[in-house]
Amino acid sequence: MIFQMALLTFQNVSKIYPPYFKALININLKIYKGDFVILTGPTGSGKTTLLKLIYREEKPTSGEIFYEDVPYSKLKKKELSLFRQNLGIIFQDYKLFPELTVYENIKISLVLSQKFVKNDKFLIYEYLERFKLSEKAQKKVKELSGGEQQKVGIIRGIIRDPEILIADEPTGNLDPSSINEILEILKDFHEKGKTIILATHDPIILNQNLGKTIRLNRGELVEDV
Amino acid sequence: MFRYLSKIEIKQSIIYYLFLFLFFSFWNFFSLFSFYFYLNIQNTLQIYQDRLAINMLIFSEKNPLNIFNLLSEIEKIPHVKNIDIVSPEKLLEKVKKDLPSEILENFSEEELKAEFPYILKIYPLSIKDYPALKDRLNLLTKVNSNIQIYEPRFFKLIYYAYFLKIGFVIFVAIWIFFYIFFLYFLNNLLNLHLKNQTQIFLLLGGTLRKFKLLRFFFLVSVLVLAFGHSSSLFFFISDTISSIFPFFKHYPDISKEKDMLYFGIYTFFTIFLLPWLTILISYRNYEI
Structure with missing residues (x-):
């Protein structure tokens, strides 16, 4: 039997938002390299909070999260930044730079990932073409519709070819054909051995049986399949 | 970036x-x-500070030894930097040209000198020492009516500016x-x-x-x-x-x-x- 070290480990993690809203209660969880984790549960169950803890937008109130065997709390600023450079994050609220163009928003992500790309302009336009956004490349993000902004957010997350892709409700504003397009991309990603953590309650995705499903309810882990 | x-x-x-x-x-x-x-x-x-002095005028004093004794007393005051003495002779020489010709004609030089005081120009260590020094010197004027003290013009303005x-x-x-x-x-x-x-x-x-x-x-x-x-x-x-x-x-x-x-x-x-x-x-x- 080969011992595999968990990529991410949650050890008795709780998150309480002041004064007393318990967003997550005593979560114990292991995510391995190459896992396709579907995080599901009703609205307010703690999915987004759990993702925020992974990319360290929030810190746990108690407990510890480990990246491989390194506790998050021991990560220095520089190490945290390097860790984030290896993440692809698709935010529920897109988190784009409204003053920058579509092209610039994607380019920033690529530059920050510090990965060598021979022809980044070509790569960006290839993704934009795939998502039918190439004509809007030079438009400011704030001039796009919600669905288009979401697509830009998705491209920004996946173009840097991250080790871990974290997606928070990535299909919320998309039409069924775009959802299928994204699912194809996610499957390709997974086949390349990448780790995907996806929070959703979209039935189209849930019915696909893509991987390990984790169900949360009122901050508690109720099912880990 | x-x-x-x-x-x-x-x-x-x-x-x-x-x-x-x-x-x-x-x-x-x-x-x-x-x-x-x-x-x-x-x-x-x-x-201005370098030229600022309290002028002590000593009238009717014929004996230079008394002036010397007074000088020694004043030098003991801690706020004093130095003292210049202007004798009646020097003073007369200085103001002679400004005196009306009638006075010069009617009085001899000796008579005029007798009317002129000794002036002690007493320089304080700094402007802030000035009031204390003036108080000490004022005590002398109280015991001797022949002594008068004059402070420079605009002194208050200079003092506050300090x-x-x-x-x-x-x-x-x-x-x-x-x-x-x-x-x-x-x-x-x-x-x-x-x-x-x-x-x-x-x-x-x-x-x-x-x-x-x-x-x-x-x-x-x-x-x-x-x-x-x-x-x-x-x-x-x-x-x-x-x-x-x-x-x-x-x-x-x-x-x-x-x-x-x-x-x-x-x-x-x-x-x-x-x-x-x-x-x-x-x-x-x-x-x-």
Whole structure:
């Protein structure tokens, strides 16, 4: 039997938002390299909070999260930044730079990932073409519709070819054909051995049986399949 | 990367930078002028202080030995720097040309000398010693009616101007604090305004270092422009004042190394060091 070290480990993690809203209660969880984790549960169950803890937008109130065997709390600023450079994050609220163009928003992500790309302009336009956004490349993000902004957010997350892709409700504003397009991309990603953590309650995705499903309810882990 | 971050910073914060330009133009202009006036006042005071003496007039004293004894007594007073003696002969010689010709015709030189007092010009250690010295000397006038004391004209004005030095130090401290507070306030305002963008940048793997450097670059650029603008205006106006009132010296004097050193320190602190420190402090809680 080969011992595999968990990529991410949650050890008795709780998150309480002041004064007393318990967003997550005593979560114990292991995510391995190459896992396709579907995080599901009703609205307010703690999915987004759990993702925020992974990319360290929030810190746990108690407990510890480990990246491989390194506790998050021991990560220095520089190490945290390097860790984030290896993440692809698709935010529920897109988190784009409204003053920058579509092209610039994607380019920033690529530059920050510090990965060598021979022809980044070509790569960006290839993704934009795939998502039918190439004509809007030079438009400011704030001039796009919600669905288009979401697509830009998705491209920004996946173009840097991250080790871990974290997606928070990535299909919320998309039409069924775009959802299928994204699912194809996610499957390709997974086949390349990448780790995907996806929070959703979209039935189209849930019915696909893509991987390990984790169900949360009122901050508690109720099912880990 | 800096190009994109600059775009974010400038597009959203141009109005704040414009405000900084106006504020610093005013602040720097006022600071330079305060120093200009203060140093000129101190300079004038210094010239006057060296000539400032309490004149003690001793009438009807024929015996120089008594004057010598009095002199020894006065020299023991701790506030005394030195004493000059003007004898009736010297005094007569000095004022002879101003005396009406009738007096000179009707009185002999000996008679005139007998009417003239000995004058002791008593110099205090500094202006602040002046009142205490005057009190001590006044005691002598009470025991001897032949002794009178005269203080220089405008003494009160000079005396209070001396204390401007302490007031100026307090003013400078408050004025610098006001500038630091403004820079800190402005940085906080900019940080708050750009908080979302900063957080996105950090979550994508960026560091605050780039934001700090960029902010420093923008602040310094605006400050240099405002400094150039307000300093030129100051030099033009101070030149005009100095040409009208020649006793008003140029500060800073470009030909003097010491002046240029102080001016350089002032520039370094206001344009580079304080902005950088306030940037560092204002970003303390923005790390996620």
